[in-house]
Amino acid sequence: MKSNKLISIIIPCYNDWQYIEQAVASALNQTYNNIEVIIVDDGSDTKTKKVLSTLKAKVDKIITQENQGVCVARNVGIEEAKGDLILVLDSDDYFEPDFLALAYRKIIENDSIALITCWSNVVNSCGDLLYVTHPTGSDSNEILYYNNAMGSCLFKKEVWRQVGGYDLQMKSGYEDWEFNISIAKKGYKIHVLERILFNYRLTKNSRNTKAIAFQKNIRKYVFSKHKDLAMKNYEKTLNFFLDEIEKSKIEALRYKTSNSYMLGHFFFRNLNKIFRNFK
Incomplete structure (x- = not known):
């Protein structure tokens, strides 16, 4: 394992005091052990800060900032990261222990793959299974219409730089979709591990739940930004x-x-x- 590349795990946290410990544990319990864990406290409340203080000794770094949203938090954490590979993990979600080992093996053996995701359990606030989702991955011909990837994923830091990071205009949700579109437009592939290795927590406060109310404006912005891709596939x-x-x-x-x-x-x-x- 010593010859393997360092993977930086970035965990933005905003008021997820009841879930952040499980998210961090899932990062630390990966069978791939050449990792660093960076938490970005995005202006959390006092209750969450108390929980984060108990995690300080377990992680490599906790960055504290005023609340600026998940895109800023992710970009700040990635900028501080030492690894060439980045795993982003929302603070209310958690990975299964084998995700990184399997994802790492796949991403280093194919230069055209820039981002790795997987099948996922969708759970409620208590962690009870609601359903299973099977994303299929996307290329530049599909990603503008269907985001077939989970938001928490492994990707190459260099590719993050190439696309300019997460778009700070995506404040209402679906920022991972826009990020994936930008990656696919560069000619890279988004690959899905066909195993359930991730747990996405669906609650009334989830960003994607809230984003439904802003779908019209979000789509208008994304399709305008990537008008070249929309026109290239005009009939689609x-x-x-x-x-x-x-x-x-x-x-x-x-x-x-x-x-x-x-x-x-x-x-x-x-x-x-x-x-x-x-x-």
């Missing part, structure tokens, strides 16, 4: 948006025929009749 872009319109119509129809909608419609219709009788 057109079909993508036509499919999205069709999905919206189907969802609207499904809602209008649902029991809750029909019951609400019946209730308000009769309520209006009652009010009219009092006029």
Whole structure:
């Protein structure tokens, strides 16, 4: 293992006092042991800072900054990293012990692969399994439409430099999607290990959960930034948006025929009749 490259594990943390210890433990328990662990405290609350203070002796560095968002936190941590390979890990998620060993082996044997991800358990706040997701990886012809990769992943630091790091304009979520698009546009591949080696925690406070409310603006920004890729695949872009319109119509129809909608419609219709009788 001594000849293996150093991998820097970057863990941005914002108010995840109840999960950060598990995230750090999953980093330290990797079977690949040539690692450094850097936590970036992105302006966390007092409760989280107390937990972080207990982890200080276990990790290589804790960087403290005012709250500036996950993109800034990741970029700051990566800038400080000594390793040529970077593993980003959100503070409410955790990896299985074999991820790094398997991902490292794959990323060093193929120069065209810049980023490694894997299949994932999606768990709730208590760690109970909700479902399993099987991302398939993407290239420049697909990544603009489907992000088939997990946000916590292993990648080459040099590639991070080439794409300018995480885009600081991506403040509302899906920053990993935009980052992956930029990587794919450079001609690199995004590879998926076909094993469940990651656990993504889905809660009401998860960034991607919140990002749903901003999907329109996020997509507008991403498609504008990568207009060259959208126009290169013009027919695919057109079909993508036509499919999205069709999905919206189907969802609207499904809602209008649902029991809750029909019951609400019946209730308000009769309520209006009652009010009219009092006029």
